[in-house]
């Protein structure tokens with residue numbers, strides 16, 4: 001895998017396994033063509049949001065042969081998202097992972113809209129809008145009245161409870177409400193967590209698992225507990241590394257190197273935190289702490305202070321490392 005692809009992968013949100021997965025990825029395995037594995041009810045896919053995640057989800061759905069409609073709040077944002085999809089597909093074509101015809105066919109299956117009405121006949125709607133409970137509930141309430149009875153509602157949320165969103169919809173829809181948690185970048189990352197609530201209909205859940213496979217992903221089954229599987233295990237590890245730093249167990253560089261070289265992790269916890277965004281990490285930790293009331297999910301004081309001071313990681317130029325002078329060779333910050 002080329003170095004620039006590794007770099008894209010290394011920017012994976014909340015997934016320490018990004019580069020580990022990448023070692024197993026074969027370009028030809030990433031995409032498509034496997035759509036005809038077995039007949040299923042899902043033919044038309046709706047995607048809400050065409051940001052980082054929504055555009056990736058729309059791309060894999062269209063690549064897998066589904067007619068895919070994407071909703072954004074403005075035409076400009078649709079154009080921006082579709083430009084990203086075009087670029088990504090061009091890169092796959094360049095690598096020989098897809099043919100130029102496949103690229104053209106994939107783009108032909110995609111359409112953009114600013115209206116909810118175009119989702120009426122979707123078999124599944126995957127929501128990847130901003131991580132805001134009220135906005136998500138408002139959107140689901142509106143869609144519930146527009147989509148056909150059979151439409152499955154799926155959220156890509158990282159931290160909000162599926163149950164809390166599902167209760168914005170009718171009792172019938174609640175049985176057809178699941179989580180589909182993809183990882184960034186969606187076209188490359190093989191995992192999808194398929195999340196069921198205590199009301200999810202068994203047949204709907206199995207259909208969602210099959211759908212995940214048809215997208216070329218490896219679905220894992222998870223219950224509706226905040227953080228699902230990956231963040232449940234990853235977030236306490238990242239928070240613990242900050243506590244270790246606070247307690248003087250090791251320096252930023254030594255803790256990062258220890259986990260890289262001693263455990264074979266593709267990157268250390270501080271490098272990962274800076275990629276994910278420390279504000280995002282803090283936000284998720286708060287939600288998880290509120291849910292479980294366990295110390296291991298509590299954001300350490302240093303993390304809170306870094307976020308208050310605007311040290312969000314790579315995106316703000318400084319986090320555990322300073323990226324402002326030489327982003328490729330960041331220097332550790334003096335924090336404790």
Ligand SMILES: NC(=O)c1ccc[n+]([C@@H]2O[C@H](COP(=O)([O-])OP(=O)(O)OC[C@H]3O[C@@H](n4cnc5c(N)ncnc54)[C@H](O)[C@@H]3O)[C@@H](O)[C@H]2O)c1
Nearest residue numbers: 013049051052053054071072128129130131156157158184
């Ligand atoms: N960023 C990640 O790495 C990542 C990974 C896994 C899951 N998630 C989850 O995916 C979701 C989206 O995250 P993102 O990083 O793509 O965010 P993003 O900010 O890149 O994109 C969100 C998009 O949703 C649009 N939007 C807002 N309200 C809308 C509405 N009502 N209808 C349609 N579009 C609307 C916004 O204009 C924006 O373009 C969040 O729930 C997040 O928790 C993110």
